[in-house]
Every structure is written in structure tokens, then in C-alpha cells.
Amino acid sequence: MPGFFFLRIIVIGLLTLIISPSFAQDLISKVDEYMQSQVNANQFSGSILMAQQGKVLVSKGYGMADQDKKITNTSATIFRLGSITKQFTATAIMQLQEKGKLNVQDPICNYFDNCPQAWKPIIIHHLLTHTSGIVNYTKLPQHKQLMSQPISVPKLIDLFINQPLEFTPGEKFDYSNSGYIVLGYIIEKVSGNTYEGYVRENLLNKIAMKHSGYEHESNDVPNRAVGYTTNEGKVEKALPIHMSYPYAAGALYSTVEDLYEWDQGLYSEKILSAKSLESMWTPISRLMGMGGSSMRLLAKSNFFMAVASMALPHPLCVFLRKWLSLLC
Secondary structure (H helix, E strand, O other), X not given: OOOOOOOOEEEEEOOOOOOOHHHHHHHHHHXXXXXXHHHHOOOOEEEEEEEEOOEEEEEEEEOEEEOOOOEEOOOOOEEEOHHHHHHHHHHHXXXXXXXXXXXXXXXXXXXXXXXXXXXXXXXXXXXXOOOOOOOOHHHOOOHHHHOOOOOOHHHHHHOOOOOOOXXXXXXXXXOOHHHHHHHHHHHHHHHOOOHHHHHHHHHHHHHOOOOOEEOOOOOOOOOEXXXXXXXXXXXXXXXXXXXXXXXXXOOEEEOHHHHHHHHHHHOOOOOOOHHHHHHHHOOOEXXXXXXXXXXXXOOOOEEEEEEEEEOOOOHHHHHHXXXXXXXX
């Protein structure tokens, strides 16, 4: 999530392929060797999960979840999800469309009492696909000053509602956290529930994601990793962020094991119909669908996920491509 530095997360869907048992074991060994080398180089600290055709091959933590307390990461370590939250927000919107509560072609001004003139051409689909032209609030000058302070949803929207659009809605793609703040507001407006409550009751609970949720300052989330970053080669704690600030654009937490259940649950149609899923996964630019992530690449047969409290570098893509001929 641009502007949110507390962790970096990469989700990679593997292309469908057949892996022999001997090759799988060799792959597991090589993945472990590679990940450990990244930990040793202070380039990764987190958890990974790799599965093929419903069988988990690797589910393991690397590095420290809390360096001060000497707690290591495991497959059950909880991480803030950052922008992976957007997948859940987009799914909630599509679910509400199936329930007849809204339509993604609706003008967003239908949901505001005092909607600015510049927003009148914007529809929900523009928000979902980052094509609204609304300025990204995490790029505003006051971002670092505000991100550690509690803030209400109306106050969040006030940060950007009167900013001029950066381009005509639908004209181009430009990643914007602001759009997903507005989507969270719309979810609350049409459902009569809080964003947190709607996501928990209609998404997380449907597929038994027992170690996932919406983080509050008052939450004592057990087993959650501390966020770290590097500064001139030294590992240090990341800047604090109050979770009311990323809200529907980045306030959820989970584990790699819960996220695997989420991936598999999407194919069961417990959450959405196949038609809605296909709509979500249809890219409007290279690899980008609703939710601002490469959900289109997640394949039912093969799955790889890494969740990190410290940066995961692009060389992992090179490594996986070498071993599995991946598109990364």
C-alpha cells in the first residue's frame, strides 16, 4: 500500500502445472534455502505458504516476529494485511450487489448528502478499479503527521473530498487508497453495519478465518508480528499507524493459513457467485483487477503466499520463475 510502511506483502498465484513428488521435495528444499538466505541478509521476515492441488507443501515462518522479545515467526503468526484488505472490500461490494443493495454502475453521489460536483461522474466501478481520479490521500503532505492518530471515516473523507480530480473518471488507472475509503463508507451506508462488522459476519466467518479481523488500537491481537523496516542497512521498527487511518483500504490482519482458506473459499461460491468472481478478476490494466491486486493470477491448483513484517524483494519472483516458469 503506497504510503503505508508498516509492512510489505506480496501475493503470487502460481500457474497450473504438474509437480512430481521428487520435484516438489526438491522445490521445498530450495525454497527453504532461498528464504533463509533472505532472512540472513535482513531482506525478509515473515511467513510463507505454498500449496498444490489442495495440498499444502510449505507453511512456515522465517525470521523474528518480535525482535525485542525474541519471538520467531511461524505459519500461525498474525500480520497486518495492508492493501490485501482491498480484496475483502471489493468482495463485500460485489456481495452487496448480488443482494440488490447497490450496483457497481451507481454514481457514488447516490450515497452522499453533499457530494462535490467533481464527483458526479464517478461510479462505484471507478473506485473498485482505481480509475476514479480521486487524489490518493496517502500522498497528501499531512499523511505522515496524521497516520498515527485515530480518525473517523467522515474526517478521512474530508481529507480529499474537496481536492480536484487528478484526471477524468475512467480515463486511466492510478492507484488510490482514497477510493477504498469511500467504498468502506458505502458498505456501511447500504448494509447498516460497520465495515468491520460486515466483513467479519459475511466474509471471515463464512470460511472460518478464525485468526483474521479488523485491528483497533484497543485490540490485544495475540501472536501479531511487529512491523520492521530497514534504514541504511539497519533493521528498525516501522513508523506507527493507527488502523482507523487505512480503514477499508488496509486495516485487516490475518495469517498465511487463513489467507489460503480465503483463496480456496472463493472457489466454493460460499462468498460470491462465479459470475461476480469473474468480474472481479477481469483486469482493467496489466494484472490489475478489483481490489488493486493480482487476484487474477491466483490459480485453484497452485498457490503461493508470503506475508512479511519486512520487505520481500523482487528476487523471489526471479527464483520462483526459475523453478516453476512463473509469471511474476
